[in-house]
Amino acid sequence: MISQTQTPEPLRVVICGGGRTGHLNAVLFKQLPGVEVRLLTGNDAVVAAHNTGTGIQALLPDGGDISARLDGISSNPGDIMSDADIVIVTLPAHARMDLLRQIAPYLPTDKPVYVGAIPGFCGFDWLAENILAENANVVIWGMKDVPHTAFELDPGRSIRMGGAKSVLHVATHDRETDTARYELAGHFKRLYDAPVVLLDSFLEITLTPGNPIMHSSVIYGLIGPFGQWHNRTFASPICWWSECPEVGAYFLERCDAESQALCSKIEQVLAADLSSVRPIKDEIVDAYGDQIIDRHTMLSVLRSNRAYEGIRAPLVPAGQNKTGLIMDPQSRAFQEDVAFGLALLVEMGRRLSVALPHIEEIFDWSVAYMGGLKASSLDYFPANWPIESNGS
Template identity: 30%
Template structure:
């Protein structure tokens, strides 16, 4: 199978290596700035031992390789999806699989591609926790998920999407009943934003912090309280959409269920002790001898201005109040003053629901 991976970051590098590990595949990795001429990739275990090494066909900045691909997987953050979608459009051909990892908001950017005969497959979450190593073309696989959850558009290709992902990722795959589940999954847009709001809601220009906080290991009850309240608002939104359509959103699992943590205290204990997240710092930068929030980080740009804003816009469309999410959003806008905010959703309920039909 001829596969193209767009994005040589953490998950893109690992996907390229994983797919190329199957000798039946030809894998090309698209990177805006390849760090070496070598096409040799290495995957490390958490203990620094080498899991495996493999060669890809090419590492290139050129998108025209997509014209001969069977599948292209995009690992860019959500705030780059619109630009990436337009970049690949000239190379789309009937039958091409376009994978979005994670799949949230893919339905808003790839309608032209679907009209040309492409098929969209989205992963609800990444298949593994990955971190680039200091050595070029090397990546750590820090924890692989036991199974994948995927959805497809047009919806009639869902079974084919399942078989594709089972082949490529070599792991069990569960199909989701609708692609909207991916966009409403409250992982980063609620998980990350709750922690960021809790950490920085009192920050003002001129303030500095003495250190860069550990993002997960320093998780607090205040962050958990915000997370649980915002998560409940997403669940209310899902029930409202189900009541006004034939969409099944049961796959949008509450974070309380996902983390098996029904209380504030249990949530804090759980998130702060996840081994794969150990040592991860916060999106901060040095300034005047201290540390301040880095509002250019994808934690802010992708998770607030795209992930959270999408949930808010859908909630407005469905007339569902989201006071906790609104409070975080209003803080973000007033403090970060973002230049880039998603503005690509349908403006009425009928058009919105039709996006997810066969």
């Protein structure tokens, strides 16, 4: 801890992504002595607000607020990557490939640069290793979840802060040294109030159950071949958690069981400790506690979680002379959760001969619904990752 009489060494943070997480972290970091914060965003409104001299305000849970004017905001990585110590990627998984390619030529080369993602799911360690192969000084990391919830974003102007996580779980690429991990933990101790736990393996982040199986299972239960809205349109918006169908919860439980079986096989093959990767119902209950009214079943947990109230499914007009709404195949629920989340699980199961019938069923249907895979996590899945034939 730096005393008030000491001048802290400068810590230069570049946040990539002008969404809720990027805005809130930027404002919070600027409250800290010696921390410089720059934001890389393709949102012209955020850049314009900064150029007019307007700061960003964070509205706090207790009714107060804090504000900050960042040290730079630009859509050009060449403007703000100079001397970066930490680069935090907050873009969705399907946008990270292009982002890393854009920033790679501008990263400093004369010191360690800690490049990571919040959250670090969808195999960010493999993606960064693939694209930043020529940047030998880069230390790759990821955070298991966002450090705070955030909502009500007014780009470039304000963001509302929700609850903070009590503990932050961070992993580094398996190649990183103990020295690099120690220095990274020191940076996070300076940036965040919550304690940081360094995980043993990045797979603990990659395999943590979350949106890829949650979103895809509920969508499949709604509009898949067994769903009430199969080949039909919605007359009005729906909230996909409080209105989750029974068949959606059914598939979610089975996908989660298959994911746990995959973890068990990976533990055997790689001698990895994945005990932190727990069943999804337990993860939800622990995360939201008393906000869940009925914890009896997966369905009741989803439907009675007050934190999920009002969250609408991604619907768009049906078009083609049809009335009503359909699931948006361009939404993150497909382009991120399926193409970069489920695709990883399916490939891991194939490599290790682990049966994932429900996950594969939903994956195949989802890929067909979204018109096929364009970019996906299979573009950077390691070719040398373990392969185990049937009967081995």
